[in-house]
Amino acid sequence: MSLARLARYLRGGVAPGAARAHPGCRDPRPPERSVPVTLPGLLYFATRSPVWGGGRAFYDPGVAEEETPARAHLLTLGQFSDIAAQEMGRAPGRDLALGDGLLRPGGSARLGPGRYETLVCAGELAGLPVLTFTAPWDSGDVPWLAPSAGYLRQLGDGLVEGRGWSPARAAHYLATRPGARGHWDPAAVRALLDTPAEWPAGRGRPWS
Template sequence: MVDRLFVYGTLMKGNSLHDKFLSGARFAGYFIADGIQLYDFGNYPLIVQNEIDKVKGELYIVDSNILDKLDISEAKANLFTRKLIKVINDDDEVQEAYVYVYNTSASKNIKVDSDNKPDKEVRRNDFVWYASYGSNLIYERLMIYIKGGKCKFNGVNYEGCRNTSLPKDTRPVTIPYKMYYGNESSPWGSGGISFLDINSRGKSLGRMYLITEEQFEDISRQEGCEENLYNQTISLGDYNGIEIVTITNTNTRPYHDPSDKYLEVLRMGIKETYPDMSDFEVMKYLVQCGSEKR
């Protein structure tokens, strides 16, 4: 019996397990599997099924002997399950193929973008989790800092980062300091903008992005490293072995109420990051960030 097998990591050509298992298989082309997300797992990648992501890989024609050997190897510790999925190539040719899917939670691992080579290891020392708590809660807003261009939220032109690649991952994060509104004027109009009071423990709603250290440097510079802006980088610990960092001011800035425009951007960012929060809960949080500094 002949079957098709879709592979995405160590079984691909030139990788460590290819010759061991697929030396007798026939290469059938490069294909894409929809509804699958690739994660970095240290020495090898893995995939889990979802509804929106995709993975690039290779398709092989295999016989039952190859599948039997792979079933034994991939079934170790009951971590992988062989499933039948549909894959498509650049000519819109659709094929049914088997794939080995990770059947345990991968939420603590790093997502690998579908545009990257699936076997590429994410070098942890090259990345940081940038934790935002102000306007960069909105993904589109952060992308202006990365790609450059005019921000539709405040009308300012930004130069962008030297490395314009997308964040590898993004997820909510709780920041253990109180957020407050400081300074008197900004591109957002007359009013305060978000800072962290590093002398006051609390709970601020944040969103962190997995970006390169260089991108973090470029974003910090565009945010403003001046004495009255974001002149201090602080560490918030680590997630999955990668440091979480954010920026604020060394000293507590003079408190000022934020403009309505800025509050609306914060509201949008929180709703985007925490979709289960009600409108009342969001506004209560934003009001409390101001009232605690009065």
Template structure:
């Protein structure tokens, strides 16, 4: 019998790293971060975790005091400021509804509890709960009988901001298959080039803008990938 109190949290960015995410569950300071996370009220470990591609573009913008660089967000196909053709690899954690709310609270530096109107989010597809960077909760469907949720921003940004080196070094712990990551990175860059050519830029300009969007992350990631497990989450 399915436990109706469980939901999939579809993580991206730094929470792809299980050790980093568990700081939100059990408390602690993630490697490379300068912020201590208090943990959830219920510190039960995720019942399961697995990966999934979602049809939402990922981008970096704004500034994270935790990491000293750009913040990861997912957009929607309707967003005009990101490439609508991109997909994003997420790591899903099967956790309790209360824990998901507590993770949202910690990401937004607000007090417990964050009350989430689950049925309304499912019905409407998304719900803006907090006036903060990660104040929008999004429903992404269902997997194995459990609903999938994530959170992102409702804010609009003028441009992109590359993530920090410490953020990328933390992501080398992420253990997914190297071929999947290579394909995802290549696809993401090609999607960006196509996006800009559709906007009227010539191929050279489109390539330059695509590299700009990725920032120093591409260079850092390539160097780290020579020596460590593959990096993902920032593509």
């Protein structure tokens, strides 16, 4: 995730191509630091997003032969809780109770039946748990669905900025993920990444 995209979760606002605004977090400060990480598991697209109009990105940690390039942001408990609430369709404002079983690599906690209501610990970094949220199902349990252009561009921007990848490498990776594969080709995704996103000024303006 790019810092510009993360700013929408923390400070509120609408991302380019999205149909809905994020309310933001109680603590809108940027992360203390952000570093590239590689998570064991598969990135795939499924279920229709009312915000982006296509398949959502989910993480399946159970596909051991795959790896997912990502970016770890050092956040407070309150910030992580409020971002998770926004993805779960809940109002931010309440800290999550993170039990010991979740905070170990491979740990998980199901907070509800819906998408993004399952927390998983994908590993550790500098002695801290690497937490994310995903669906309670496995990648093979649901029909895959192609993501929208705006959604792919947000993900691609994050790979280019956070991983230092070329647009061509990011485009090839995204176009070969389940759900996107067969619907998007690398050249089409590359064309999206070559078009700068227009971030409106205001409350959710990206950090400089």
